[in-house]
Amino acid sequence: MKSKRTLSLALLLSASLYASGTHTTQLSPIVVTPAKTAEPLQQVTSDITVVTDEDIRERGFITVDQLLATLPGIQMQRNGGVGQSASVRIRGFDSNRVLVMIDGIRYNDPTLIGGAANFAHLLTDDIARIEIIRGPQSGVWGADASAGVINIITKRAVKEGFSATLFGEYGSFDTRKFGFNTAYKKGPFDAALDIVRLESDGFSAIAPDEENLDDYEDDAYKNSTVNLRLGYAITDNDTLQGTFNYIDATTDYDGYDANFMPDPNDTNSSVDTKEQLARIDYRHTFEKGSLSLYGAQSRFKRDLATGFTKRYKGRVDEVGLNGRYDYIDDGFLVAGLDQKRFKDEAVVDNAYKNQGIFVTNSNTFAGVTGGGTIVTESLRYDKFDAFDNRLTWKVGLKHLHANLPGFWTAFNYATAYNVPTLYQLYSPYGNPDLNPEKTKGFDLTAHYKGAQITYFDNSIDEMIDFGPDYKYANISGKSSFRGVELSYSGSYEPLSLSYGFNYTWLQAEDKDGNDLPRRAKNSANLTLDYYGIPDAHIGLLTKYVGKRKKSPYDQNPEVDDKAYTVVDMNGDYRVTPALSLYARVENLLDKSYQDISGYATSPRAFYVGFRYRVR
Secondary structure, three states, rough: OOHHHHHHHHHHHHHHHHOOOOOOHHHHHHEEEOOOEEEEEHHOOOOOEEEEEHHHHHHHOOOOOOOOOOOOEEEEEEEOOOOOEEEEEEOOHHHEEEEEEOOOEEEOOOOOOOOOOOOOHOOOOEEEEEEEEOOOOOOHOOOOOOOEEEEEOOOOOOOEEEEEEEEEEOOOOOOEEEEEEEEEOOEEEEEEEEEEEEEOOOOOOEOOOOOOOHHHOOOOOEEEEEEEEEEEOOOOEEEEEEEEEEEEEEEOOEEEOOOEOOOOOOOOOOEEEEEEEEEEEEEEEOOOOEEEEEEEEEEEEEEEEOOOEEEEEEEEEEEEEEEEEEEEOEEEEEEEEEEEEEEEEEEEEEEEEEEEEEEEEEEEOOOOOOOOEEEEEEEEEEEEOOOEEEEEEEEEEEEEEEOOOOOOOOOOEEEEEEEEOOOHHHOOOOOOOOEEEEEEEEEEEEOOEEEEEEEEEEEEEEEEEOOOOEEEEEEEEEEEEEEEEEEEEEEEEOOEEEEEEEEEEEEEEEEOOHHHHHHHOEEEEEEEEEEEOEEEEEEEEEEOOOOOOOOOOOOOOOEEEEOOEEEEEEEEEEEEOOOEEEEEEOOOOOOOOOOOOEOOOOEEEEEEEEEEEEO
């Protein structure tokens, strides 16, 4: 039987992945998302979940969207199998209202109609941790953070000397994944390089519900991802860091036939995607703070074999300055300014600029009866050259109740906004007079040991959508998003068992009180992990998604998409200190279901793999 220490670690990992909020404070991890500065997770007022590389390896996730779909308040939908277009909603908000950062670089694609991040090509092999912060965050991060921020941080060299891990995987649909992670650190210099190749014959992206996928042609996928991080300590107080991420992917998908009907046997449609993310940072630290100067660039290019528009090309350039000052033992101030330029270089051949300035203050006050209260305030002003400027803010309170150890409560209220994209402004369907959407909302959380409940209530005013003249417009009225997130995690040590559960109830309505499409009112996840076999782990993940109203563009839009329950199983075994073997079964019960009407999902699928640590 595993030791108590091993079980406790397993429980903490399970909790960080499958329960929302800051309940993993026993490990005192450091997070950077809420205020753009490193701070202990227990000092954060925001509703945040941290997922570690251990969590990812234990669950066997290949892509980031698979992982996110198991967290409370998040729903994922994909137009078919791996590599197909994927969207992630936080608390009912569409993907274009979620800001995604990779190593401090914007991943939201300005060439997409809504300006969202496309999760289809994000693999998990080089990820050190992911920070998911829910609720409006424009008071810190600016535009496009109306629903929250997903901050992905990749691995860096932390140990002296050379280390490397080789890995490979094979499974259903002739899926092959192989690659390596390597790192080197000596004195002031460190470097890390990750290379991953994923190939799959896949299955048909489009297929009628409950029909055999073997009756239709396969839609293949290929992905080559390279991630390089470099660092150099110029002095004890001055460091220089750089990161470069490159993704080259090819996706076969299903379009429409000559009668504009979905074609599951489309052999012509494909898209070649190339994405480049780069950033360089200079950081100076002093006794009570730090100063950071950075430059970052995101480049996106998509070439389509079919369709009216065959090339999309865009970029985001950013420079900024951030500083932190710890003016008292229990208080700090973070301030900064940045400038961004968003450009579409193919479809509309236009651009706009944004300059922003922000300040965040955080203090911890001793409670009258012990414990403590954390108070944070953020204020940001953004100036644009294409539409109205914006002032946003955020305030958060968190109280640690000393008379009941393990119990804390938190409250956050914030305003936010989402800017129109270049396509919405300048395409043939565009409207150069569009203004940013306006968002406001709050959440209230109570946490006791492994149990947590959060109530949230958000709204969007002047939502950007098609108007009656087939041009984009700010639609008057408010859309509302409210709900409850529940989570609980624990362990039963006599059986070497740990478990986690989360449930989300969501009510997302338009200005007329109608349910918004493709959003489940009820969703839940249940995990069971067994550690009773030496050097081994066996896990079960059960995912439930309730019925969803269809989009007007879906097949048979008058009929709701059905609820479904899917069970995945995974396990791993450490053969030697250097070699581990793992296996997983997706859709163990071979459930036939669809996330989006008309788009196929995986039947029962088997995968096996290995990891070998060279040093």
